[in-house]
Amino acid sequence: MSYEVKTEAFEGPLDLLLHLINRLEIDIYDIKMAEITSQYMEHIHAMRVLELNEASEYLVMAATLLSIKSKMLLPIHQDEEMEDDFDVQVNDPRDELVSRLIEYRKFKEAAHHLNEMEESRHLYYTRPPADLSGFQSNQQLALFELDVNVYDMLGAFQKMLRRKQLNAPLHTRVSKQDISIKTQMRNVISTLKKSGGKLSFYELFPSMDKMTIVITFLSLLELIKRQFVQVEQKSNFDELFVLLRKEDIDSEFDYEIDE
Amino acid sequence: MNLTMKLMSKVESLLFVSGDDGLTNKQLAFLTDTTEEEIDGILRKMIQTYKEREDRGLEIKQLAGTFQFVTKEENVLCIQKLVENPTTQSLSQASLEVLAIIAYKQPITRVEIEDIRGVKSERPISTLSAKGLVREVGRAEGTGRAILYGTTNEFLQYFGLQDLSTLPPLPEDVSTDEMEDTDLFMTKFQEAFDPNE
């Protein structure tokens, strides 16, 4: 039997096995090892383009299949069987593989549900919280100033990417230009300097161009890692702020980035 | 009656300014100087009114534990006209699988995720944490103290969930239970007759 194989269609050896079981209409509780093994081998043969990393996983599974197949051909010795580790097998060499396949299948199905939820969530939109800083006194700012971790910031970035897509066709598009992270790090620093060392996270992303947004974000992460800047949030309801931590950084900055 | 209207007006203002942070009924009661019971009644009424009225483009939804305004689904097309790339980038199959495992098994280590999938999962995990959908929630006991992953609030927002309990139940396979029962039986059987014990 010959057919086309799409490597990217499989999420690993277990996914491939489930596919074969489905296609060959095999009972998952009574897998015909000879048939599935030969089909599996045929597939991985056709999937030679695999990354080395993944290939090893497919090959380990191939070895497992062969070993199960050969075990099933052997006559069962009752005594040996008793001495086996219970975790591995009690009576059927296929048991472990079957339970792995069933466990994996559960999550594959769950992933499918998530995909459906993702699609229906794309049908409605929210908006960012309003900027209420005009209502806030300096005293309150000091009292409620709380740092946030990188995950909060990543979340904020993700939200921002969704937000920044809005309005795009109604504005003149930013012409595409290649900027490096290094350059953008300098830009962020000088933008921060110009605004007195503190700026709203979102104000660092005035551009609508996705590439620029991504580069700016990466440069921001780099600056945080190098402790040039710090991210803060006043409270639950407020915006993220980026603070400049090192004042006269130009020489150090150039040195560090250029290395 | 007049008071109810005024309360609705306040709730509308508050939900509007809080955006996708949203507010809980407790917070709304506190901010409008009223009781949670009253707020619950008001919210029920508002949720229904918004849904029914054809001239309203907003709805109130409970997302990630808070009440928030969202646009009506029927208006998705004209909102997408505002959007640069109408086909919103969806998560890859690999990311969805990893996310499903983390969502149902959290807290969980990378190795445990890879055991279930049978394939390396470093890349989807870092994609997911870059998207703010999963995060490190602690360290496993024992040597190595591997990172434990869990889902975030953004995960709930992204999939339109109220909280983790509103995730659809993990598909269970009845036959797995049967198998386990057999295993248990065999184990018991062997324990009873194993001469070494």
Next chain:
Amino acid sequence: MNLTMKLMSKVESLLFVSGDDGLTNKQLAFLTDTTEEEIDGILRKMIQTYKEREDRGLEIKQLAGTFQFVTKEENVLCIQKLVENPTTQSLSQASLEVLAIIAYKQPITRVEIEDIRGVKSERPISTLSAKGLVREVGRAEGTGRAILYGTTNEFLQYFGLQDLSTLPPLPEDVSTDEMEDTDLFMTKFQEAFDPNE
């Protein structure tokens, strides 16, 4: 009539997502596939309805040619309240870090705390003092006579500790210099103080 209602619904959705940027009547006409004249009529009607209805907390404001939603002035007090009372939340990561350092290393100066964390820690320290969890317990010897910080009785109560000796022992191999180790230390610390345990 039905079409007018649908159009109003679309305009409401669009104004909602466009936020502070707002939209011009021209943009609204383009996005809803209709004429500017029709949009003008619809907007006039909507502006009036929102203003008159007591149960509405939003108004449409025209600013420099764009239309946008704003909250009604009469609700300013409850929005003020929202700003002034961020929900009582658990301590931030930074505050927890600083608190852990003070708890285990007291008495300790701000500079020493900052050396351990590698970041400025003035704000978390003042948050913690404002919350009454840490206080000034003396002055360091030498020039400057820097403030020494320690934990308070309220700290013990807050975390359900009998006294400082009932703090969980610090893992021996923790070197607070490294990020990961700090995380590990924090995990322990948070585990120890998890109210569920």
